[in-house]
Amino acid sequence: MMGRRRAPAGPEAWVVCRELIPAGSVFAFLAEHRRALFPPQAFADMYAPVNGRPSVPPDLLATVVVLQALHGLSDEEAVAALRFDLRWKAACGLGLYDQGFDPSLLTYFRRRLARSSRPDRIFETVRTVIEQTGVLAGRNRRALDSAVLLDAVATQDTITQLIAAIRRVARQVPGATAIVAARCHAHDYADPGKPRIAWDDEQAKAALVSGLVTDALTLLDQLAGRDLDEAAAGAVGLLALIAGQDVEPADGSDGTDGRWRIARRTAPDRVISTVDPEARHIHKSAQQREDGYKGHLAVEPETGLFTAVALRPGVGAQHHEAAVAPDLLADERGPLQILADAAYAAAELRADLTAAGHRLLIKPPALKPAVVGGFTLDDFVIDTGADTVTCPAGHTVPLSAPAGRYQQRRATFTGLCADCPLHDRCTTAKTGRILTIRPHHDLQAAARHQAATDPAWQDDYRRWRPMVERAVAWLVARGNRRLPYRGTHANDRWLHHRAAALNLRRLVNLGLTYLNNTWTLIPTIP
Secondary structure, three states: OOOOOOOOOOOEHHHHHHHHOOOOOHHHHHHHHHHHHOOHHHHHHHOOOOOOOOOOOHHHHHHHHHHHHHHOOOHHHHHHHHHHOHHHHHHHOOEOOOOOOOOHHHHHHHHHHHHOOOOOHHHHHHHHHHHHHOOOOOOOEEEEEEEEEEOOOOOOOHHHHHHHHHHHHHHHOOOHHHHHHHHOOOOOOOOOOOOOOOOOOHHHHHHHHHHHHHHHHHHHHHHOOOOOOHHHHHHHHHHHHHHHHOEEEOOOOOOOOOOEEEOOOOOOOOOOOOOOOOOEEEEOOOOOEEEEEEEEEEEEOOOOEEEEEEEEEOOOHHHOHHHHHHHHOOOOOOOOEEEEOHHHOOHHHHHHHHHOOOEEEEOOOOOOOOOOOOOOHHHOEEEOOOOEEEOOOOOEEEEOOOEOOOOEEEEEOOOOOOOOOOHHHHOOOOOOOEEEEOOOHHHHHHHHHHHHHOHHHHHHHHHHOOHHHHHHHHHHOOOOOEOOOOOHHHHHHHHHHHHHHHHHHHHHHOOEEEEOOEEEEOOOOO
């Protein structure tokens, strides 16, 4: 049952200590307007109407969640601040002698939010405040970007993952403990320590890998065909994935003799930890690799307000920046100026946003010539209407009909390149260059031309696109690049809470107040 506000223990902190709390701070704002921001009815659907013991009031928990996300604190640290910090007591409407509550209540509150029909209601509440103030009225720019957010667990090597996955199956699958004890002998899986081998002995490590993989395959074979519940099936599936992603038969073996080795490659969707199976290796560039998730952001660049956020695993086409961008813009009304880097330059996204009436300042990716310093696609005259392509030497060939999964078209210059004086600047193919033309070629070519030649495009991009980096810096400040939870859903809730807290702080700095039952901005006079 939803809790109600109780009388504070002792004098109310805000009444007694008002002069000690900085005016214009988030603490002072929440002390004054907390009940208007988080009215009890906003959380009523999360609680049974009459059953159960009354819980801590949800507006108090929501206020603590906002302050916790703003300052990057754990549950224990947030509750300690609530107990000992006068600013937190004032913001939450507590008395000087209030003891707060158990940290586990924050976990229960987040679970209630996650299971409700509106799991992101705290972010949506602040977004409603933004709409009422009109601070974004007339500001029709949105900058899109992503940031790598580090996972909350240690990345595990192949040996550690195999042992942990076998242990998980033993714990969660009925009867698996007996199978492990009777048939799996490469390691004592009841021993919490590491295998007792000479880790600088390559032969010993190779024998351990072979033994662990054999144990995993034996266990999977013994459990094949069993009717398992969701948790047990997940543990078995994770073991099968771990046993196959990082190993391959040893030289001269097909695996049937039990000889395996760590694979000399990296699986494209590699699980990096059995503790958080959804975390992934993320490449922001060819040289920079991190482990965790990607936070996707839509920001109004002038105010720095987050208009939408989303957290996704860092790999897979469905989690790429261009795939997530439509979700970030789904609640926008009217045409916008969209600013983004080359990660958002996919042809399908550009076509969809153009059709929706948006003005795009999305940086096109650089074309790679077939020969270093040679001709690129834009050096050819490609007429998709006439279905012809003319090369820099003046040879014209027809375009093929669309074919294949991606409906690509080809222009084949076979027989025309061997004696061409521009051959060495065009191709290394002996039979002649073959040009691949993808769908939406004209749209992409026009975008590249505009970005290279239009001064207005260049000025707007240079002025407004870098502003999103300011919002990213706010997001990851105070150690908040490291995520606090495991799994996509829990961390996605955290990202929404973090963005809501930052938006609220930004609005307070702009003069947010509540007058005549309406949120409004009254800028302070310096």
